[in-house]
Amino acid sequence: MRWVSGGVAAAHGFRASGIHAGIKRSRKPDLSLVMADGRCAAAGVFTLNRVLAAPVVISRQRLRAGAAQAVLINSGCANCLTGAAGSRDALALGRAVASALGLAEEDVLLGSTGMIGRRLPVATVLRRVPVLVQQLSRSHHEAAAQAILTTDLQVKEAAVEARVDGQPCRVGGMAKGAGMIAPSMATMLCVITTDAAVPLPLLRSLLRRAVERTFNRVSIDGDMSTNDTVFALASGLSGARVRPGTAAAARFEHMLEAVCDRLAHDIVRDGEGATKMMTVRVRGARSPREAQAAARQVAFSPLVKTMLAGSDPNPGRIAAAVGASPARFNPARLDIRIGGHRLVSRGVALSVDGAALRRLLSRPDVRVDIDLHAGTGEGLMRTCDLTAEYVRINAGYAT
């Protein structure tokens, strides 16, 4: 498997475009389109929030059919808390794009990200649809990735190539920031494309599993958005056939997870105000579920995240977070390491050289290892530090 360029249009049979369509006042790109040459097997994973944006409701409904040919995403407006009018807005926009592409309306998936509670300027956006469609090109993947961003500082693209079922096959994708409902912006969005031929039930289960292992293991601020969506479209144009239980399926799953993992990684690294990353590994839990719960509690703790921001070694905060989690363990057996250095051994804090520890915490990617010595369950979370810049970004400038 090797990394390739091309992002969401790296796989055969996909084109993309991204333009400014009058939604963002900043005049930055805010409308993104991904188009397949033919109808694709399509799956999606959506936010578990009870309050759902209009495009989430529509796309979830459309994906019941298991097929789609295009994905239309806008940034700058979440189209959430907008009621029936918001649904009509989303439908009108999707219909216009479907019509311009010569597709059935139901074959266009929709996503939105941005301010919650505001309406889309539909009339303005509709006037830009012809340009959006005209710009479609295999080389415009980065423009598409740019147009889904809100407060992200970096474009997030990834693509891999490997031989699957004897054929060179690609999986690619683009994403925007997660858990970072920035100056009122909602959310994490991702589009994955592949030229493998993947039967729908398998595509659905592999996507769900990849999301569970990657996007669901990162956190910026622990908030869950109303718009989170991951789409996957499989064109089959590589000729690689991926059947359940085969080596090809294992290879494809590996590729899919690699792309999702890279995008998830980039999302954390680009967290609002973030200056560094932290990877929290928990082992020795009574179950994988308890291990994951403990890792989440540590990764969500404001005190752990501010400690990271200040490179201020304080394993007590990590112990307190683990102890507050649902994981069952004997605190007298708890071990904690930071950057490989043991700081808590059998429940007792060791005295360590503060300056050396401060250097460990100053690295761009800090690793925390926690062993509960209560079983064989393992879990992992990635998060970033909580800085004054995060507060500055989120406290101001929404209106």
Next chain:
Amino acid sequence: MRWVSGGVAAAHGFRASGIHAGIKRSRKPDLSLVMADGRCAAAGVFTLNRVLAAPVVISRQRLRAGAAQAVLINSGCANCLTGAAGSRDALALGRAVASALGLAEEDVLLGSTGMIGRRLPVATVLRRVPVLVQQLSRSHHEAAAQAILTTDLQVKEAAVEARVDGQPCRVGGMAKGAGMIAPSMATMLCVITTDAAVPLPLLRSLLRRAVERTFNRVSIDGDMSTNDTVFALASGLSGARVRPGTAAAARFEHMLEAVCDRLAHDIVRDGEGATKMMTVRVRGARSPREAQAAARQVAFSPLVKTMLAGSDPNPGRIAAAVGASPARFNPARLDIRIGGHRLVSRGVALSVDGAALRRLLSRPDVRVDIDLHAGTGEGLMRTCDLTAEYVRINAGYAT
């Protein structure tokens, strides 16, 4: 019922003292003692963290007997992650105080707050025990309240008087900040004293209920400490007898809850870096449990708390937090008000005057009302804003 001065020594039969005993480098007061004239019915509520400080383990054990005569609390050191040595430290300190007071060792309850993972300087502290005991006085309640603080800016004391069972009766207490494991400091501590005669089982159940309704309904940063403790001691010296199911019991419960509520209020107001408070009320939930879960999710959300810090109106963040909670409701019926002004009606964001809303959010105590229209369950949480100052306090200066 009227508010009186006297804090933890307002009730008859209690004296208090607070001194610097060499634990804090700042030379601020760090050792606090509350002493009753005779043995009291005593109850406690402790942190649910699995990682427990030595004094928590010892005090929980001692309270099985249901009686105590003194409470010794140090600040500046949490005595947690200190293993068997930490237990020996706590026991030695308690034993010295018991001996100086002429009490049985088991009648002294212990509490600690401060840096996790450091040992108490026992030899130094022991030399100061005679002064601590000598300083005991009914008028030294504020010194005692001062000596349990870590990063708190304000002393937290409260006391009320009312006629119970025909007798003038008092409930008083002192507390230190909660949910704010400050530059590595752990925790919320509280000591409640009363001169009512309350049978042990009733004292235990009323204390647990009062804590549930007050301290468990406030949050600074959502972190759960290893040292949280609330003690209640009832001397009975007022002659007021509080029997289960009587008017006296109802009156006493009201007094107890008033004192706890005031202290909990003061804890939020004095949250690290806090500039204002927010009260989140949820009603119309399918159960009180779901209402409380929804209120917690809103009160814990970094995005809601930064919105508050910036007086930056954004009801979408509140809706997203409620939707992410375990509460079940129909989002098309969701109503949200801030400061009495309806911002979300039947799941749709209303267009409101941004400047007026900004003024509402600029108040020192902002009220958020959420109606799920799914039942009759109600819940309430109090929290403070998340500011850059919180990050500054917690990111630095631990070492």
